[in-house]
Amino acid sequence: MDGRGPMIISTEDLWLIIIAIAMGTMARLLVLKVDYKQYPSYPNGVLIHVVLAFVAASIGAVAIPAIKSNNYTAVTFLALAVQNFRDVRKTERESLKDLEETEYTPRGNAYIDGIAKTFEARNYFALVVSLSSAASMEIVAALHIGMMFQVMAGVLAGSIVYQAISRFSKGKSVGDVAAVRLAEIKVEGCEVSVEGTFVTNLAGTQNAQKMIAKEGVAVIIEPNQKHSAIALHNFGQRKAILFEATRTLGAKRYNFTRKDYETGRIIILFVPIVRDLEKLLDVVKNTPLLESVKKSHAVLRSKAMED
């Protein structure tokens, strides 16, 4: 004995595990961008997700060497991982719900559900990418090809799987299904309207009338196709749009969303802290179309034709 203990892992397996973990964690890091949604923008939030991704990637990475060593029960680890990721979704949902009362406007349950699901799904990113990276390295190793090629195969397979999954899981945003533009606010006495559509009559004081007329911003969202209005009129979707708009520009006072039944358009009106109209349009266009409100028009049409 040389004092280092028995050799329990081969260099090849060690490389396989390292590369697979790195690929899986990197896949998660690439989708963990602090973008216009600015979430998670807290350093601790980011750290939690990176560590979770590392754990997920590790589970995916060790699964192949475990099976290779006839340790088939190791596959049950995957089931354990799934359970863990579900807990991630639950924790994320609870955490966002706790923050509801402190935001300018609430996110709404539909948006929270969408965000929590996305966080769960992105842990699967890490798991699947590392698993496929490890599997491809093992296949190349079985063909007795050198270590360099094994690493290259792992990186390539991981990248391809990452691209495929991220493309598959990428959702649409409001700007994809509707035209978004600024609109003029009209204040007449205590009534506020936007391009002829009544919004509120809660501007009873002169202060309110002046503030809305001078500082208020209004956006009109017109669905490109008639069926897109089904998703856009959804209360959860409108709350999500208003939330993104008010979080980006702040909200001094007053915030309304209205739907115009005749034209199918949506109106968002609020008094922002920072009046940046370009940013406002961008953020509304980039608000994700919630998974829970999305409907497949093609399926609806074929069903209707069958009937």
Add this chain to the structure above:
Amino acid sequence: MGNESSQRQTAAIIAAVTLSNHRILSAGEAFVLEAKDEEEQQKLTLEIAKTVKGDVTQLSNGIYLILKS
């Protein structure tokens, strides 16, 4: 018809500020007070609205309502 009840966008009338020519038959839970002229009516409305952080609307007959959602 949307699921309006779950959307909770209703507001409660906290107070009504009237003038002497207005007749209030029943106010429910709202607090009603009478101002001597329009200037005082606006002033009182603003004061109550600021206190309760409420919104204000004016009816076509001149009564001010303070609402809280």
